[in-house]
Amino acid sequence: MSKKTYFECEHCGYKSRKWLGRCPDCGTWNSFVEVKEQSNKQRIRGLKGTGVKPLPITEISSAQYARIDTGSEEFNRVLGGGFVPGSLTLLGGEPGIGKSTLMLQICNNIAKSGEILYFSGEESPSQIKLRAERIKALNTNILLSGEVVLENIIELVNNVKPLIVVIDSIQTMFSEELSSAPGTVSQIREVTTKLLFEAKNSGIPVLIIGHITKEGAIAGPKTLEHIVDTVLYFEGDRFQSRRLIRSIKNRFGSTNELALFEMTSEGLIPISNPSEFFIGERPEDTTGSSIVSAMEGTRAILVEIQALVSESAFGTPRRMAIGIDPNRLHLLLAIIEKRLDYLISRDDVYLNVAGGLSISEPSTDLGVAVAIVSSFLNKPVLKDAVFIGEIGLSGEIRSVAAINKRLAEACSLGFKKVFIPDTKESIEKKFKEKLELIHCRNLKQVFDLVF
Ligand SMILES: Nc1ncnc2c1ncn2[C@@H]1O[C@H](COP(=O)(O)OP(=O)(O)OP(=O)(O)O)[C@@H](O)[C@H]1O
Ligand SMILES: [Mg+2]
Ligand SMILES: [Zn+2]
Numbered sequence: 001m002s003k004k005t006y007f008e009c010e011h012c013g014y015k016s017r018k019w020l021g022r023c024p025d026c027g028t029w030n031s032f033v034e035v036k037e038q039s040n041k042q043r044i045r046g047l048k049g050t051g052v053k054p055l056p057i058t059e060i061s062s063a064q065y066a067r068i069d070t071g072s073e074e075f076n077r078v079l080g081g082g083f084v085p086g087s088l089t090l091l092g093g094e095p096g097i098g099k100s101t102l103m104l105q106i107c108n109n110i111a112k113s114g115e116i117l118y119f120s121g122e123e124s125p126s127q128i129k130l131r132a133e134r135i136k137a138l139n140t141n142i143l144l145s146g147e148v149v150l151e152n153i154i155e156l157v158n159n160v161k162p163l164i165v166v167i168d169s170i171q172t173m174f175s176e177e178l179s180s181a182p183g184t185v186s187q188i189r190e191v192t193t194k195l196l197f198e199a200k201n202s203g204i205p206v207l208i209i210g211h212i213t214k215e216g217a218i219a220g221p222k223t224l225e226h227i228v229d230t231v232l233y234f235e236g237d238r239f240q241s242r243r244l245i246r247s248i249k250n251r252f253g254s255t256n257e258l259a260l261f262e263m264t265s266e267g268l269i270p271i272s273n274p275s276e277f278f279i280g281e282r283p284e285d286t287t288g289s290s291i292v293s294a295m296e297g298t299r300a301i302l303v304e305i306q307a308l309v310s311e312s313a314f315g316t317p318r319r320m321a322i323g324i325d326p327n328r329l330h331l332l333l334a335i336i337e338k339r340l341d342y343l344i345s346r347d348d349v350y351l352n353v354a355g356g357l358s359i360s361e362p363s364t365d366l367g368v369a370v371a372i373v374s375s376f377l378n379k380p381v382l383k384d385a386v387f388i389g390e391i392g393l394s395g396e397i398r399s400v401a402a403i404n405k406r407l408a409e410a411c412s413l414g415f416k417k418v419f420i421p422d423t424k425e426s427i428e429k430k431f432k433e434k435l436e437l438i439h440c441r442n443l444k445q446v447f448d449l450v451f
Contacts, residue, residue, distance in 0.1 A: 007032040013185045035186050036179065068163060068205060071109025074260060074270045075102070077297070078232055078245050080253015083164060083205035087252065088196045090170075090224065091245075092210045093234030098243055098263055099209045101135060102234070103166050104128070105267050108137035110163055115141045117162040121148040121172025121182075135267030148182065150175040150191050154198050162204060167195065169209040170224075192227050225249060236263075237356050242277070243268060244357075257297035275302035275413055278355040284383075288375030291386045291415070292367030293406040294359040300402065300409040302386065304354040305364065307371035312348045323353025324368065325360065332369050332391060339395030339443050344376055363400035365391040366419060369443065370450060379451045384416040387446075395443040397421040407431040419446060 007016045010033055014025040022029050067082030076082050083089070093099045100123070107116045120128055125144045132138050143160065147153050150173055157165055167173060174182040175190045192208065199206040210224070225231050229251040236243035245259040260277070261268040271277050279291060279302055288307040293300050305324075312318065321329040329351055337344050349372060353359055367387035374381045388406055389397040399421045400406075407427065410418050417436045427437065440446045 004037050005034050006037055008035045008186055010180070010184045010186075013189070033180050033184065033186075036177075068110060070106045071112070072106060072259075072270065075106060075245070078247045078250075078253075078257045078259045079230065080247075080250055080257070083207075084229070084252045085205060086200050086203045087205045087229045088192075088199045088227070089205065089207045089230040089232065090192075090210055090228045091207060091232045091234060092212050094212050097234050097236055098261075098268055099234055100128070100168055101131065101263075102245075102261070102268050103168065103207065103209065104132055104137045104142075105135060107142050107164070107166060108132075108135075108139050111139040111141035114163040115143055115160060116164055116166070117143050117145065117157060117160055118166045118168065119145050119147055119153055119173070120168045121146065122168055134265065137267070148173050150194055151177075154194065157198060157202065157204060161202070165199075165204055165206045167206065167208040169211055171211050188224060189227070192224055196227055240356060242271070242356060254297055256295075258299070274299070275409055278303045278357060279413070282354070285380050287378050287380050288371050290367040290371040290374065290381050292359075292364040293386055293388050293409060294357070294361050294364055295402055295405070298405075300406040301357070302409055302413060302415075303357055303359065303364075305367050305371045306352045306354055307368070307375045308350040309344060309347045309372060309375040312346060317346060318348040318350075320349070321351040323356065323358040324351055324364070328362070328365070329368070331393075332365060332372070335391055335393060335395055335443070336369055336373060340373070340447060342373065342376055344372070347376070362390040362398075363388055363406075365389060366397060366446065370446070373447060374451070377451060382417065382450050384414075385450070386410045386415050386418045388418060389421040389440070391443065397440050397442060397446070399423045399425075401425075404428050404431065407435060407437075411435060419449075 007019050009023040009026065009028065010031045011023060011028040012026040014023050019032050023031050067084055069082045070076050091099055107118055110116055125146060128144055145156065147156060170188055170191060171183040173191045174187045175194065178186055178190055180186045195206050230247060231249040233246050233248055234243065235246060241263045243261045243263055247255045247257060249255060260271040260274050262271055282289060282304050290305050291302055292305055294303055319326065319329060333344055333349060336342055366389035369391060370381055370387050388400055390400055392398050403420060403423050403425050404427065407418060411431060411434050417438060419438045419440055422439055438449065
C-alpha cells in the first residue's frame with residue numbers, strides 16, 4: 001500500500017490505514033473507500049489576509065462588513081441582518097420542504113442590485129425556470145448553471161463576480177481532485193472547505209443547500225457545521241403549510257432567531273403576525289388548553305398549549321409530549337402531584353404545542369401546568385388569560401426574562417389577564433393600565449384563581 005492513500009468511512013468519516021469491512025465507529029458495512037492523501041500545502045492555499053505575521057488587533061482592517069440585504073425581513077433576521085460579505089452559509093432541510101424555492105426568492109430580491117450565480121446539480125435549468133415563473137422570480141440577473149465540478153464553479157464565480165453564489169445542493173457537487181463519488185463525506189468536506197476559501201478570498205457570500213439524513217442531521221460529517229459560518233435549518237410539517245427557519249450556529253448574529261413562512265403556490269410568504277397564526281384556531285371553552293408566551297429570539301410569540309389527561313388503560317400510564325421536552329413534562333407532573341395533591345400519576349398525559357412549534361423555554365411551565373390541571377379537572381381555563389412563569393421544584397413561580405415584550409404581545413392580541421411572576425424588571429405603565437396583571441408566587445395561588 002502506498003503511503004499516499006488511506007481509507008475513510010463514507011458514512012461518518014472514520015479514517016483507517018487499512019480497508020475495513022465494517023466501520024468500528026458507526027457500524028456501517030462496506031463503507032470504506034480509498035482516499036488520496038493531499039499535502040496540506042495543496043489543500044490550504046491560505047486565506048487572504050491571514051498572514052502569519054502577528055499584528056496588533058487594532059491594526060487589522062475591519063472594513064467589508066456591509067451586509068447584503070436579502071429583501072426578506074424574516075430571512076434577514078435569522079442571518080443577523082443579511083448576508084455578511086465572504087460568509088459561508090449552510091441551509092439544511094428535508095426533501096421538498098422548500099429550500100430551492102426560498103433561495104430562488106431570495107436571489108430574485110438580491111438580483112435587483114446585481115448578478116447572482118445559482119448552481120443546481122439537482123434540477124435542470126428548465127425545471128428551475130418553471131418554478132421561477134410560478135413564484136414570479138424571473139430576473140435576467142439570475143444566472144443559472146448546471147455545473148457540478150467545483151473547480152469550474154470557482155472559475156465561473158471568479159469571472160462573473162456575482163453578488164452571491166447559491167449551491168443547490170452540496171451533495172451533488174464534487175472536486176476533480178478526489179476520486180470518491182459526489183455526496184460522500186470526503187467530497188462534501190472538500191467542496192465545502194474550498195468554497196469557504198473562495199468566499200473568504202473573493203468576499204462573495206456563498207450559500208450552500210444541504211440535504212438532511214433520516215436521522216435529521218445535515219448529510220455529511222458533523223465537521224461540515226464547523227467549517228461554515230452559519231448553519232440554518234429549515235423545519236416544518238410536510239402536511240402543513242407552515243415553515244420555519246432556525247439558526248443553530250451563527251458567527252455573525254444570534255442563534256435564537258426564527259423566521260416564519262407559509263408555503264403557497266406563489267412561494268414562501270412571511271408570517272407577519274406569528275401569534276395570531278399560532279393561536280388562531282384555538283377552540284373556545286375547551287378544557288386542557290392554555291396560552292403561553294414563548295420568546296423566540298427577540299420576539300415574543302403567543303402559543304397554545306394543549307393537554308389531555310385520561311384514565312390509563314394499562315398498568316404503566318403513557319406520557320407523551322410534542323413540542324416540549326418530555327423530561328420537562330415529567331418534572332411538572334411530579335410538581336403538580338406533590339404540591340397540589342392531584343393524583344395524576346395513574347393517568348395518561350398527552351401534551352402538544354399547537355401549530356407544531358417546539359419550545360424549550362421554561363417560562364411556559366405555568367401554562368403547561370394549567371393546561372394539564374384543566375384537563376384533569378375537566379374545567380376550562382379562564383378566558384382571555386396568558387400564563388407566564390417558570391415553576392420551581394417547590395411549586396414556586398420564578399421570574400422570566402423580557403416580561404415587557406411578552407406583555408406587549410398579549411396586549412396587541414387583545415388578552416385581558418396575564419398571570420406573571422414577581423419580576424425585577426419594572427413593568428411599563430401602559431401594560432399596568434391595559435392588562436389585569438396577576439402576580440403569583442406559587443402554584444396553589446394560581447389554581448385557586450384559575451378554576
Ligand atoms: N403549485 C404549488 N403550490 C403550492 N406549493 C407548491 C407548489 N409546487 C410546489 N410546492 C411546494 O414546494 C415544495 C418543493 O419546494 P422545493 O423544491 O423548493 O423544495 P426543496 O427543499 O428544494 O426540495 P429538494 O430537497 O427536493 O430539493 C413542495 O414540497 C411543495 O410543498
Ligand atoms: Mg431543491
Ligand atoms: Zn463509519
